[in-house]
Amino acid sequence: MSSKLLEVTDLKTYFPVRKGLLRRTVGHIRAVDGVSFAIRRGQTLGLVGESGCGKTTVARTIVRLIPATAGRVVFNEVDVLSADKNKLCQLRKDISLIFQDTYGSLNPRMTVGSIIGEPLKVHRAATNGPCLRRGKLVPAKAGITEQVVALLSKVGLSGDHINRYPHEFSGGQRQRIGIARALALAPKLIICDEPVSTLDISIAAQILNLLKDLQQESGLTYLFIAHDLTLVDFFCDVVAVMYMGRIVEQASAEELCRNPLHPYTRALMSAIPQIGGCPRHRRAASGCGIPSGLNPSVGCTFGPRCSLWLGHPCSGAGPDCLSQMPPLVESSDRKGHFVACWRVSVPA
Amino acid sequence: MSAEALLSLENLCVSFFTQACPERSRGAGVVLAVQDVSFSIRKGQTFAILGESGCGKTTVALAIMRLVPARQGKVVQGRILFEGRNLLELSEKQMRLIRGNKISMVFQEPATSLNPVYTVGDQIAEVIELHQNKDALASAPVAEVPPPQGRGLKVREDAVAILRKVGIADPERRALEYPHQFSGGMQQRVMIAMAISCNPALLIADEPTTALDTTVQAQILDLLDNLQEQNGMGILLITHNLGVAAQRADIIAVMYASRIVEIADARQLFAWPLHPYTQGLLQSLPHLGSSVERLPTIPGTVPEPLHFPSGCKFHPRCRIGCTDMRCRKIEPALREIQPGRSVACWYAKGYEKKIKN
Numbered sequence: 001m002s003s004k005l006l007e008v009t010d011l012k013t014y015f016p017v018r019k020g021l022l023r024r025t026v027g028h029i030r031a032v033d034g035v036s037f038a039i040r041r042g043q044t045l046g047l048v049g050e051s052g053c054g055k056t057t058v059a060r061t062i063v064r065l066i067p068a069t070a071g072r073v074v075f076n077e078v079d080v081l082s083a084d085k086n087k088l089c090q091l092r093k094d095i096s097l098i099f100q101d102t103y104g105s106l107n108p109r110m111t112v113g114s115i116i117g118e119p120l121k122v123h124r125a126a127t128n129g130p131c132l133r134r135g136k137l138v139p140a141k142a143g144i145t146e147q148v149v150a151l152l153s154k155v156g157l158s159g160d161h162i163n164r165y166p167h168e169f170s171g172g173q174r175q176r177i178g179i180a181r182a183l184a185l186a187p188k189l190i191i192c193d194e195p196v197s198t199l200d201i202s203i204a205a206q207i208l209n210l211l212k213d214l215q216q217e218s219g220l221t222y223l224f225i226a227h228d229l230t231l232v233d234f235f236c237d238v239v240a241v242m243y244m245g246r247i248v249e250q251a252s253a254e255e256l257c258r259n260p261l262h263p264y265t266r267a268l269m270s271a272i273p274q275i276g277g278c279p280r281h282r283r284a285a286s287g288c289g290i291p292s293g294l295n296p297s298v299g300c301t302f303g304p305r306c307s308l309w310l311g312h313p314c315s316g317a318g319p320d321c322l323s324q325m326p327p328l329v330e331s332s333d334r335k336g337h338f339v340a341c342w343r344v345s346v347p348a
Numbered sequence: 349m350s351a352e353a354l355l356s357l358e359n360l361c362v363s364f365f366t367q368a369c370p371e372r373s374r375g376a377g378v379v380l381a382v383q384d385v386s387f388s389i390r391k392g393q394t395f396a397i398l399g400e401s402g403c404g405k406t407t408v409a410l411a412i413m414r415l416v417p418a419r420q421g422k423v424v425q426g427r428i429l430f431e432g433r434n435l436l437e438l439s440e441k442q443m444r445l446i447r448g449n450k451i452s453m454v455f456q457e458p459a460t461s462l463n464p465v466y467t468v469g470d471q472i473a474e475v476i477e478l479h480q481n482k483d484a485l486a487s488a489p490v491a492e493v494p495p496p497q498g499r500g501l502k503v504r505e506d507a508v509a510i511l512r513k514v515g516i517a518d519p520e521r522r523a524l525e526y527p528h529q530f531s532g533g534m535q536q537r538v539m540i541a542m543a544i545s546c547n548p549a550l551l552i553a554d555e556p557t558t559a560l561d562t563t564v565q566a567q568i569l570d571l572l573d574n575l576q577e578q579n580g581m582g583i584l585l586i587t588h589n590l591g592v593a594a595q596r597a598d599i600i601a602v603m604y605a606s607r608i609v610e611i612a613d614a615r616q617l618f619a620w621p622l623h624p625y626t627q628g629l630l631q632s633l634p635h636l637g638s639s640v641e642r643l644p645t646i647p648g649t650v651p652e653p654l655h656f657p658s659g660c661k662f663h664p665r666c667r668i669g670c671t672d673m674r675c676r677k678i679e680p681a682l683r684e685i686q687p688g689r690s691v692a693c694w695y696a697k698g699y700e701k702k703i704k705n
Binding site: 050051170171172173200201202203204205206208209212227228229230231233234235254257258267268269271272273274275 | 588589618634640650
């Protein structure tokens with residue numbers, strides 16, 4: 001077994017833009033444009049970026065909820081993107097998801113017991129007694145109810161909650177239900193898509209601690225998607241910063257926060273309102289809004305917002321910034337720190 | 349309360365009556381959404397209300413705007429003094445002259461607050477026309493009366509000028525666009541443009557940046573700062589983000605379960621939080637570059653408004669108060685223990701002394 005549980009190589013997801021009466025494809029939105037990363041077993045990789053940068057699309061492409069345009073995803077030595085139905089069924093057991101919206105991701109008409117029990121039923125990991133299926137007698141496994149109660153207590157809810165409906169719970173409790181459902185099939189990888197961004201501060205801390213405890217108990221691997229750098233710094237081992245469908249910087253959490261190299265990462269960090277910092281201080285400018293993914297400019301996509309580029313004409317952009325997208329390369333003086341910026345990676 | 353206060357709330361209490369137990373039956377079925385809230389905002393000041401969801405911070409804002417839904421809710425006690433007048437005693441007609449004109453509000457979700465079927469310019473123009481240009485329109489000669497489908501030229505120009513003021517590029521063109529053609533940050537700028545179009549004395553910003561990215565959040569908060577510098581308006585900033593409050597507010601009130609538990613100058617609050625709830629909130633926030641394994645948390649959850657605990661509402665989650673009989677039985681009132689610092693906790697330093705005196 002290799003130490004890498006998930007390896008993504010040059011993943012691309014393009015969405016066609018259709019126009020006109022015949023809905024002809026007139027262009028593509030490059031939601032994910034050549035993303036590569038790997039997660040080791042038991043590790044947590046954080047994916048950070050502003051809304052619309054493609055981080056959720058990466059997650060959805062990995063689990064094949066969205067078809068990939070190009071690239072390779074290897075999970076546990078299985079090629080995900082070319083997996084057939086049977087293999088995919090196994091993959092769905094091994095990879096599970098926790099969603100941001102705790103209202104939307106739980107069916108309001110189902111009880112907590114049936115929500116958490118559904119994956120067990122679908123994957124026949126448990127039945128409520130011996131039953132006939134396709135003419136064969138399926139022997140009883142540990143009952144669904146017992147398993148659901150065990151899962152509930154694992155995420156800090158009581159077994160009495162099993163017959164209640166999602167609306168009877170607070171946001172934090174609902175997220176715990178979502179986590180219990182994700183844990184139901186004992187997955188190897190959990191993709192957490194902004195799991196705490198809708199929760200209150202004190203509740204978010206509880207949920208993050210819970211996720212950490214679960215990781216220590218059962219050696220889970222997380223892909224943690226967030227827009228908040230402080231959360232990612234606390235929670236993750238490795239952090240990848242995404243901008244416009246590409247990873248622009250990747251390093252260990254500690255290294256990234258101590259020594260951000262890419263101007264975008266710096267802008268993100270300086271935009272975090274800090275407690276105890278000088279109030280109302282001015283930040284490193286990060287210019288106008290996000291450019292559209294439909295017609296990316298030639299050259300570095302961050303160019304129009306870049307502090308090394310904008311307003312610094314004399315020290316300014318080399319010809320490369322304007323003509324070519326910089327590749328993600330390891331920094332020459334810092335091992336394991338990857339950055340995609342002409343101004344940083346190419347020593348003067 | 350000082351005379352220079354722009355807005356001051358005195359012992360404001362707002363209740364909601366649930367359907368199961370209508371207003372007649374007192375006790376059960378009554379949600380005490382806001383209890384005994386008093387504070388004042390001066391001109392040019394930014395006052396932040398900090399609290400978790402459900403603590404009543406938005407209800408305070410709605411009460412100031414007199415927008416508490418009349419069927420379910422009611423201001424049961426207290427006074428809201430704005431420029432010396434009690435807003436609660438005004439008629440609806442008088443209130444409409446203040447609402448959107450002297451006090452205006454920016455909401456959390458710009459996408460749902462804007463009308464999708466009108467252009468952005470039209471929506472801003474509507475505010476101006478309603479409040480400012482009414483007389484101008486009435487006295488205008490017949491030839492200048494605007495065509496039925498459009499608004500007056502002057503109003504439109506005003507709308508464009510305000511869009512420019514809030515940092516929207518190419519405002520002449522963008523004024524003719526619909527809200528869905530704007531990004532989240534730009535929509536919030538439009539909301540702010542609408543809110544400041546009549547030069548309000550007080551701007552209530554209810555979680556103005558919660559739905560936005562951090563970089564955009566910084567831009568929007570900068571914009572509010574700049575507008576405040578120009579107009580000298582007071583801002584009531586409602587937020588659950590400690591960082592935003594720390595950076596942008598002059599004075600912060602921390603709310604928990606319908607009451608203010610602590611009021612202090614922003615710097616002081618974060619340097620020496622007095623209430624255990626404020627201390628817990630500060631600790632449970634991850635910091636950039638700190639290498640902690642686990643986040644310290646406040647145990648338990650925010651109590652439901654129908655089933656508030658007895659005594660101090662924080663006691664079941666408090667590390668000091670959970671065993672103390674007094675905390676369980678008697679609710680501490682908000683008391684000023686130092687100039688400009690108020691707290692509601694039996695165990696806060698200097699709290700008891702104040703009672704004896």
